[in-house]
Amino acid sequence: MPAPLLPTLQASPTLGKDVDVVVVGVRGTAENPSLVGVPADLDKVTTKKVGSSLTELALAVGASAKRGRTAVLSAAGGVRVVTVGLGEDAETSPAELRFAAGVGVRAAAGLSRERTPVRVALALPVEEPEQARAVAEGALLGSYTYRPVTQSDPKPSDLSQLVLIGDTKTLSAPIAAAEVMVRAVTQAREWVNTPPNLLYPESFADDARSWMSDAKVTAEVLDEKALAKGGYGGILAVGGGSSRLPRLVRLTYSPRGAKAHLALIGKGVTFDSGGLNLKPGDSMYTMKCDMAGAATVIAATRAIADLGLKIKITCYASLAENLPSDTSYRPSDVLTMYGGTTVENGNCDAEGRLVMADALARACEDKPDAIIDVATLTGACVVALGEEIGGVMSNDEVLTEHVLAAAEAAGEDFWELPIHASVRDQLESSVADLKSTGTKRAGGAQVAAAFLREFVGENPWAHLDIAGPAFRTGGAEGDLSAGGTGVGVRTVVEVARSLAG
Structure with a gap:
């Protein structure tokens, strides 16, 4: 039986040039939501070219802090942004981050076009090892779909690569642990x-x-x-x-x-x-x-x-x-x-x-x-x-x-x-x-x-x-x-x- 097909996962301190979609969080109340994890370089370029910040654009298209709610917008340089609700709490639990990462990655995969897989960056909170492992697990688990074994021409994955935005040294161990766990869960x-x-x-x-x-x-x-x-x-x-x-x-x-x-x-x-x-x-x-x-x-x-x-x-x-x-x-x-x-x-x-x-x-x-x-x-x-x-x-x-x-x-x-x-x-x-x-x-x-x-x-x-x-x-x-x-x-x-x- 072939192993489950999963995208590669790596860490990067910056967004990079090859990213097609970036996932960010939305936290706060319905009256006062705010974006979490917006890459500074992307926000700066977007504000300069569009005249509005990513937060302003996101709120204009209905970005919400409601758990699991997503919205999609375009930023500068052809990068699309998926916002995902993290709830009202000032800090998001690892379980909620795992859930949000899965939601965000699945929404990003839905943006692939003409059987061309997309490269997705996740700019969610990963400061603590438990947070980083949860985001990594959620992103990989959210990317899993069962490939019918009887299909003569199976559809390729909608995702080519996942990138966690953060310090590469501190993220390496949580990512490695997440990959072990996800291989086991997806095999089950x-x-x-x-x-x-x-x-x-x-x-x-x-x-x-x-x-x-x-x-x-x-x-x-x-x-x-x-x-x-x-x-x-x-x-x-x-x-x-x-x-x-x-x-x-x-x-x-x-x-x-x-x-x-x-x-x-x-x-x-x-x-x-x-x-x-x-x-x-x-x-x-x-x-x-x-x-x-x-x-x-x-x-x-x-x-x-x-x-x-x-x-x-x-x-x-x-x-x-x-x-x-x-x-x-x-x-x-x-x-x-x-x-x-x-x-x-x-x-x-x-x-x-x-x-x-x-x-x-x-x-x-x-x-x-x-x-x-x-x-x-x-x-x-x-x-x-x-x-x-x-x-x-x-x-x-x-x-x-x-x-x-x-x-x-x-x-x-x-x-x-x-x-x-x-x-x-x-x-x-x-x-x-x-x-x-x-x-x-x-x-x-x-x-x-x-x-x-x-x-x-x-x-x-x-x-x-x-x-x-x-x-x-x-x-x-x-x-x-x-x-x-x-x-x-x-x-x-x-x-x-x-x-x-």
Whole structure:
């Protein structure tokens, strides 16, 4: 699978002569907006040739400080200016700068003509390293679009180069860090966006292993024979209805000097039809995104390694395709999971928790200091939190604090949900150690998390349910593209950074 196509990114102290579009910010109230980051040389030349400053011209065409609002105007020398609203606050947070950079770059890309890519400069606040990294990330993420793999004549990128205006020495490190993160996030997006006839357990595993070939990461793939020998009953059951059999990907990053060990688990159902509990047709269309958790943890592992964080990572991606056939598992089947726990299957469309349980049980044998799993697990979490916020459920308050702080630092929205003590009673079974589903419709996200918790032992564990924000069915917004978003990658990396010390 080809790597996502992204423009180059560099820093420059001045605007230069080859820039086609420059992005600047607008801050303040509706009554008193002001431009932020206007290049002095461009403003001077424009005032001299046009007789009005860039600020005056921008306000004349409706430039606004409203978040994400853009306006376009022409300056001297044929340079076009895109203004993007930064809000009323005197200082703009890194998350808002990331969003604004994505908005600005996308608006600038829309100005390309006759398949000619444009060179875009961003004159947004980059004085602090966190600001610079956020602007760089937002600009690159905003430039991402999925290139259909079946197009015979794919449209070239609308962007040839991105330039951050500022001190080149101080910007080099934030840009380098941003490029690592963006490569990981966009790779996750690329996997999520790939049609399921092209991305299935074997091809996904092969692609993940190939992507790690030049990283300091060891990759191992267990095929269906190895899974059967190892007793991975959950993965085998879920994937048993498809001719494209399941895989378990295990990645290991072990840097010298690591003082902590983090296990990452990702749900990788490459297509979820619901199995014998078949989904309605309309609900099935976007189910190529049901492997977003696996894409997240694989991509995060690569970013952690490329950043050189001093923390050991063991990553498991459970890959299966959930289809109905005469070899499918059934409601009321009893499955023997990795490690011996027996589970009565309640619903074949509650498959994610089964493939995750096998990997969680296996990860415990690695004796990690903490476990984080990521999954598009429940529609109930979407009902609870909407489509833009992920849920966090955990058995450890300290780890929860790490995750929520990391999400805030990463500019991703997660919210803590409980696992109420009463929920466990719903998992009682008369024929097995556990039942995979609850007895009530309400609280489905908690029930799924309570089931997963049964497989982590005493290990500190956090479950990230990204069923809502993993896939955007609408258009792009800010640094988020349409389709796969790559949500969770930055949060997991920031958790690793905090645990690494």
